[in-house]
Amino acid sequence: MSVSGAEGGLPAAGGRRRRGPGMTEVARAAGVSQKTVSRVVNGEPHVSPEVRDRVLRAIRELDYRPNTAARALLLGRYRRIGVVSLGSSLYGPSTLLIALERAMQRAGYSVALASTLEGQKVSAAVDALLEQGVDGIVLSEPIDDGTPLRLSADVPVVSLGEGVELTPGTSAVVGGDGVAAARMATEHLLSLGHRTVWHLPGPQDWWAARDRLRGWREALTAAGAPEPPLPSPGDWSPASGYAAGRQLAELSDITAVFAANDDMAIGALRAFADAGRAVPGDVSVVGYDDIPAAAYLSPPLTTVRQNFAAVADRAVDVLIALIEGRPAPAEPSGQAVELTVRASTGPVRDQGPVPHPAPAP
Amino acid sequence: MSVSGAEGGLPAAGGRRRRGPGMTEVARAAGVSQKTVSRVVNGEPHVSPEVRDRVLRAIRELDYRPNTAARALLLGRYRRIGVVSLGSSLYGPSTLLIALERAMQRAGYSVALASTLEGQKVSAAVDALLEQGVDGIVLSEPIDDGTPLRLSADVPVVSLGEGVELTPGTSAVVGGDGVAAARMATEHLLSLGHRTVWHLPGPQDWWAARDRLRGWREALTAAGAPEPPLPSPGDWSPASGYAAGRQLAELSDITAVFAANDDMAIGALRAFADAGRAVPGDVSVVGYDDIPAAAYLSPPLTTVRQNFAAVADRAVDVLIALIEGRPAPAEPSGQAVELTVRASTGPVRDQGPVPHPAPAP
DNA sequence: GTCCCAGATGACTACGTAGTCCAAGATCGC
C-alpha cells in the first residue's frame, strides 16, 4: 500500500484514522487518471462509456466514498446547513426541526445541529456552527433577551422569527403565520358570542409567544372587544397553564380563553375542572399546535394547527437561494394555518353572572 | 492578496465561496510562521508568551476561524458524530435527540442529523452520514423490518436498541431499561389487586415497543397472572390508543391496562370514557414516558419516566470511547427509570362481573 | 492527403492544516 505511512508509526488512538481508498486508488485499479475518476464521480461529460464503466466497477469493488472534507477544503462549500434549536422537546420546535431536516435532505444538504444550552446565547451556537463549517444557518426558534440579537455570520442566515437583526444581503426572516393564527382562534371565540377572550400568554422572550399575543390583541381590537388583563406569562408547560388557569378561574366573568399552546391549554382545562367550571359549558378554551393528543382530551380541544412542513420548506428554499446566489423564490400563497374546532369551545351559555362559586338567584 | 485567484475569475454563485483568513494570513500579520500559529491555536507548548500574545491578537483582529475541512482532511477525523433518527416528533425520540445533542456538545463533538425518510432504510441514512464524514454514529430509535439490520460502517456505531447486527469491535448497544420499566408498570397494577393486566402494544418494528411488551409479559409470568390477548398494535398515536381502547372496552373483565406510551394511554382514556367505563373506578390505566401533560389529564396519568439524559450520556460516552480507542466506561449503576403514580390507577373496585355493557344477573 | 476541430484523457496545482525534521539561540554543567 502506498498509504502505509499512515498505518505504521502512528498511534491507533487519537491519531489519524485508517482511511478508505481515495480517487487515486480507484484510478489505479481502473487504469485511468485520478482526474478521470473525478469526472465520473461528478457526472462530467467527456468520458467514454467504456472508461466510465471501468471506473464505476472499481469504485464498487473498493467501496470508494468521496471525501467531503477534501471537497469542502477545495471548494469552500460544505453542502451542509446548520440549525440552531433551543434544545427543547416541545411539540412545535421538534416538529419544525424534523421538517427542516427533511427539507434540507431533499435539497441535497446535510444538517448540523446545535442547541443553545441553558443560559447560553444563540450566538455561541452560531459560532459553533460556523467553526464546524456550514454554508448557511437556520435559526429555528429564536428567542431574545430584550435586545435584538445581532449576528455577524459570514454565511446566509434565515430566522424563523423576528427578534434578530441580521447583516443585510445575506439573511432573511421567514415567519409562519402566527399572528393570523392567533387572530383566527380569538375570532372563533368571539363569533360564538363571547363578550371577550382572555389570553394565557407564553414566555415573552419567544418570538412565537409574542406573535400569538399580538394576534389575540388585534382580533379583540378589530372586534371592539375589551382587552382583559393578562395573567403572568407561562413557559409553554401544562404546569404554567394550570397556574394561570387557577388565577383566571377566580374571576367570575370569564367565558373564553385562548392559550398560547396546547400544553398550557391542558393545564387550564385541569384548573377549570378543579375549580368546578365546566368546559365548554362555563368556559370555552382554545389551544395552539394541534398536538396529536388534542382530539382525545376531555373535552377534545379546539386548536390551531400550523403547517410546519410549509414553513420549513420555505425557509430552506430561501436559505439555499441565498447560499447559491439565486434570487429568493416568490412568497408562496395560501394560508399555512388552520383552525380545528372541537368540543372545548361552544356558545356562551347565558350572561348570568357567577356560574359556580355561588349559584346566584 | 495571495489568494486573489479565488476572487477573480470565478463565478460568484455556485462557485467557490469567499473565504476567511487562513493561518498563513494570521502568521503574516503576527510576523511568525504558519506553523507557529498552528501551535498557538492548538495550545501546543514551546511558544513564548510574547509570541503567543502577538498571534492571539492577530487572530482576533482578522477574525480568524480554523478551517475544519482542512483539519479533517489532514487528520482523517471530523470531531463530528452522526445521529440517525426516525424523523418523528414523538416525545421520546425528540427528547432523546436533544439529550444526545447536549451530551455530544459537552464532549466537544458536533452533531450531524440524518433522519430516515418514510420508506427509506436506516442504512441509507447511515450512508449519508458516512459520506458527509463522521467519526461515529448513534442509531437513536432503531426499528427493523423483521431481519436485523446489518451495517458495515467503518466507524464505531452505538445503537440504542437491539435490532441491529453490527460489525464486532467497533459497535455497541446501549439500551435504556425499557424492559424493567414495563415490568415495573405492570407490577404496580398487579400490586393494586388486579387479576391481570392488559397491554396496548406499540408498533412492533420499534425496539422500544418490543421491550415494553416483553417487560409486561415477564411481570405477568413472574406473578403467575394469565396473559390476556393483545389488541392489534398501535403506532404510538392517541388515535391508535383510542382504537385499541374501544376494542378492550367491549370486554367485561378488564380492570387494568398498560399502554405502550402516554399518547396511546390518552386515546385509551377517551375510549373508556366514551364506553362509560370509569378510570380508575372500573379500569386502571398506566402510560409510558411521563409527558409533561400527563399530570394534568383527566384523570392524571400514572406513568413511567425514563431518564433520557442518562441514556444519552452513556451512549455518547461509549461511542466516544470507541472512537478514541479507549476502553468503554463501566456500566453506571442505578435505575434509569421511575414510576410516577397518579390518579389513573387504583385498587380493583370489586370482582363483580360486567360493570357496564350489560349488568348481568 | 492535409488540415482542423471536437472529444477524451491526463499532468499539475491549490485548498488550509498539522506532523516531521531541522536550525538557531539560550541555558546549563563541568
Next chain:
DNA sequence: GCGATCTTGGACTACGTAGTCATCTGGGAC
C-alpha cells in the same frame, strides 16, 4: 569557556479533491 541539552520557530510536506490547461486521438471537410 566549551560542548550538551533545551527552547523556540520555521521549512517542507501530505491529506483528497477538482479546476486549468495541455496532449492525444479520430473523423470529417476540403
